[in-house]
Amino acid sequence: MSNSRKRAIETVINREPIVPKLAGPKVSAYYASNVFNDTSMREFLSEDAYKAVKEAMKSGKKISREVADAVAAGMKSWAMSKGVNSYTHWFQPLTGLTAEKHDMFFTPKGDGAIEVFGGDALTQQEPDASSFPSGGIRATFEARGYTAWDPSSPAFIMEIGEGKTLCIPTIFISYTGETLDYKTPLMKSTAFLEQAALPVVHMFDKEVSRVTATLGWEQEYFVIDEALYYSRPDLMFTGRTLIGDSPAKGQQLEDHYFGSIPERVYAFMLDLETECHKLGIPVRTRHNEVAPSQFECAPMFEEVVVAVDHNQLLMDLMERVGRRHKLRVLLHEKPFAGINGSGKHNNWSLGTDTGKNLLSPGKTPKTNLLFLTFFVNVLKAVNEYADLLRASIASANNDHRLGANEAPPAIISAFIGSYMSSVLGEIEKRVPNGKYDELSNANLKLDIHNKIPDVMLDNTDRNRTSPFAFTGNKFEFRAVGSSANCAQPMTVMNTIMGQQLLDFKKDVDKLIKDGESKEGAIMRVLRQYITDSKRIVFEGDGYSEAWEKEAKKRGLSNVKTTPYALDFFVSKKAKDVFVKNGIYSERELEARYEIMNHGYILKIDIEAKMMVELATNNVLPVAIDYMNKLVTNVQGLKSVGLPAASFKTQKDVIAQLATHVNKLSDAVDKLTVANDNAHKAKTTSLQAKAYCDKVKPLFEEVRSHCDALEKLVDDSLWTLPKYREMLFIR
Secondary structure, eight states, X not given: OOHHHHHHHHHHHTOOOOOOOOOOSOHHHHTTTTBOOHHHHHHHSOHHHHHHHHHHHHHOOOOOHHHHHHHHHHHHHHHHHTTOOEEEEEBOBTTSSOBOOEEESEXXXXXXXXXXXXXXXXXXXXXXXXXXXXXXXXXXXXXXXXXXXXTTSOOEEEEEXXXXXXXXXXXXXXXXXXXXXXXXXXXXXXXHHHHHHHHHHTTTOTTOOOEEEEEEEEEEEEEEEXXXXXXXXXXXXXXXOSSOOOOSOSSTTOXXXXXXOOHHHHHHHHHHHHHHHHTTOOEEEEEEOSSTTEEEEEEOOEEHHHHHHHHHHHHHHHHHHHHHTXXXXXXXXXXXXXXXXXBEEEEEEEEETTSOBTTSOOSSHHHHHHHHHHHHHHHHHHHHTHHHHHHHTOOHHHHTTTTSTTSOOSSOOEEOHHHHHHHHHHHHHHSOSSOOSOOOHHHXXXXXXXXXXXXXXXXXXXXXXXXXXXXXXXXXXXXXXXXXXXXXXXXXXXXXHHHHHHHHHHHHHHHHHTTOOHHHHHHHHHHHHHXXXXXXXXXXXXXXXXXXXXXXXXXXXXXXXXXXXXXXXXXXXXXXXXXXXXXXXHHHHHHHHHHHHHHHHHHHHHHHHHHHHHIIIXXXXXXXXXXXXXXXXXXXXXXXXOOGGGXXXXXXXXXXXXXXXXXXXXXXXHHHHHHHHHTTSSSHHHHHHHIIIIIHHHHHHXXXXXXXXXXXXXXXXXXXXXXXXXXXXX
C-alpha cells in the first residue's frame, strides 16, 4: 500500500472524538446570543431608532442617515460588549458562496485611537469587486461595486477561533446599479409576490396586511476524515470522486438510514448546532441519510430571505466546524458514484401576518376556498413556468444527481396525493362550465371542510421521485442541489407565483364584471386552472421509463443537462415574467445566463484536467508497475522450467492490465483533445454545450478503465483511498 494512503488510514483509525464546544445544556439560554435581534435592539437602540428599523423590516421603508447613525452606534456598542473589534458587510455574490471584507472599528486619533462606526459605514461600503462574476455587466478593470445594508436580515457576530466579527447582511450591486448577487432579486421577488397575493387574500380576509413566503430547507451532506480527503486530489479540487470502484457493500442494506450516528460525527453535529443556535439558525433535526457517511440537518421555517441567509451561513459553519473535528464536509451533489447524492429540499409556503398558512386547509368553507385558491394557483404557476423551475436548479453538480435513484428526474411535475387529486377532480366535475347566477352550497363546500384536517397527514404521502410535492401545508421542491444557494429557485418560485396570482385576480374580476358572484367566479376560474394544469400532476414513479414516455406525450420538457436547461432563462417567457415585474432587467438576466454557462465550463474543465492528472500520475504508473512485477514473476517461473500452465493466471492478468492501460491512455488523449477543442466555440453558451456534449461523455470512458485497473492492481500498490475506506472508516 502506498505510504500516503496507508498513513491516511492509520490516522483515521487512531483518531479520538473531539469534545464539542457546547454553550450550555439549554439551547434557550444562548439561542441567538450572537444576533442583533429584537431583544438586543430594544436594549441598545433608542425607541425612535428601534421603531425605524422595525418599520424598515416590515415595509421596506428607507432609514434616514440620522437614524442610521443611531443604529450604527447601538450596533457597535452591542458588538463591542461581546468582544468584537471589527465588522464586515456580508453578501452573496454570484460565485454561489458568501463574501466579506473586514474593517476594524478603531481609527487613530492623536497619540492613540478610538472606536468609530457610523451610519455611512453601516449602510454602504465599496468593496473591490473586480473579480466577482458579472456576466459582462462590468469589465475586470472596473473595480467599483457597492454593498448596501439589508435591515430585514439581522446583523450577527461570527466567531472564528478567538476572533469575533460583526457581520452586516447586505445586497451587492454594480457601479451602474445592476444586481451582482443572489439576494437582491430574491428580495424583489418577495415584495412582488406580496403585492400580488394581498388582493387575492383580501377577497377572503380584509384583516391581512402582509403575505410572506416562507422556507424550510433540508440540508444533506457527506462527512469523511480529512486525512482521506487530502489523499484524494479529485475531492480536494472538484468536490467529487472522479474515479473509484464501487465497494462490495454500499447502501443496499439501507442500514445507515436513521441509524445510530457515529461518535465523531455526533460530536461534530453538536458543535455545529451550537454555533447555529448562537447565530439564530433554528436547526432542530439531525439524522443519518441513506448512503454511508451521509447525513442531514433541518431547521424550522423562516421568512424566505432570512432562511436563505441562514442556509448560506450553515454551509460556511459546516466547513469550519468540520475542520475542528478533523472532518471534511462534502456538499457536492454527487461525491460518490453508485450511491445516493445530496439535495437541499426547499419547503416553500405562504403565510400572513394574522398567522394563517395559506397552503394549510382550514375547518370552514371560507378558509377551504382560500386554501384551494392558493393551492390550485401554485399548480397553475408550476404548469406555466416548469421550464424556469428546471433552469433554477441547473448546475454541473446537480446534473449527476437528477434522475438518479435518490433524486427526482429533470421532468418537472407535481405530486399532490390521492386525496387532493380527488378533491380537484370533484371541483372539475361539479363546477359547471356554463354561466349561472350562484353556486349552490354543495358546490362551494364540496364536503371537504371537515375531511381535510383529519386525513391530510395520511393522504398526502411523500413521493421521493417527485421534484415538486405537496406535503400537507407546503410544497417541497426536492430537486434543489445540496451546494446551491436557495435564493435562485426561491426567486423563481416567488416570481411565477406572483405572476399567476395577478392573472388569477384578473380572470376572477372579469367574471364578476360579467355578473358572476365572487364565489362563483373563483370556483369557475379554479375549475379551468385545474383542467389546464392536469399535465404536470403525476402521482407515480418518476424514475420509470414509462413516465418519461408519458411526460413527452403531455408536452413536458425533459432537459437533463445544464447548458440546455439554462436556455430557458433567456426565453421570451422568462424575460416577460422577470423583466415586466422588476425582478431582473434584461441585461441582468443575460448576465446571469452568461455567468451560469461560464461556471459550468470552468467546472467541467477543472474536472477534465483533474481526471487526466489522476489517470496519468496515479493510475497508469501503478498499473504499469504491477504489470512489470507480474512479467518478472512469469519470467522467473519460466527460467526454472515450470510449464506454461503454472503462470496462466499471471498471463491473463497481464493481458487484462495491458488492455486497460492502452485504452486508458487513448481515452486520456481523447479527453485532452476534446477539452482543448471545447474552448474554440464562439460563445459561452456554445462552449458550455461543447463541454457537455463532447468533453463530459469521455469522463465515463476514462473512469471505466481506471476502475477496472483498481480491481486488478495489487491493493498494496494502489495510491488513492478507496470507496470502502472513505465511506466506512470513521
